[in-house]
Amino acid sequence: MAREFHRADRVADAMRRELSQLIQREVRDPRVGMVNVNDVEVSRDLSSAKVFVTLVGNDDPAAIEASMDALKRAAGFLRSQLARAIQMRSIPRLQFRYDETSVRGQELSALIDKAVKEDRKHSDDDSEEG
Incomplete structure (x- = not known):
């Protein structure tokens, strides 16, 4: 509607x-x-x-x-x-x-990017060990 x-x-x-x-x-x-x-x-x-x-x-x-x-x-x-x-x-x-929504959005985006980077780092470390 x-x-x-x-x-x-x-x-x-x-x-x-x-x-x-x-x-x-x-x-x-x-x-x-x-x-x-x-x-x-x-x-x-x-x-x-x-x-x-x-x-x-x-x-x-x-x-x-x-x-x-x-x-x-x-x-x-x-x-x-x-x-x-x-x-x-x-x-x-x-x-x-x-x-403050745009500022908060940039902060959240930076946190997400950091988490993805850390996740990739840990998955690369796991694949090298196996």
Whole structure:
């Protein structure tokens, strides 16, 4: 059965596309850097939106915190720019959240690679003995 798309889903998708462009082109704070907007979750009543972002090429916790602070300070400006781009009666409040899924995925991938390497090493040792 096909998934039914609700208005909040369509608004979230439009906001994700617009925010990724607005952050890249309009936010002039040097602390922000390269930002990927991974997902936007809009509440059912369209009053608030959680914007999940990752920072490209920056793993330093202090830099991440500074970038997130800069995005939170720019939330009002970005909301006003969204109002111009998206025709809605009211634009949801923006709440920026750092998305750790990509970082966690890289860590898990490294652990899997390490385990596979160790397994190959042990299987090669066993075949040489037999």
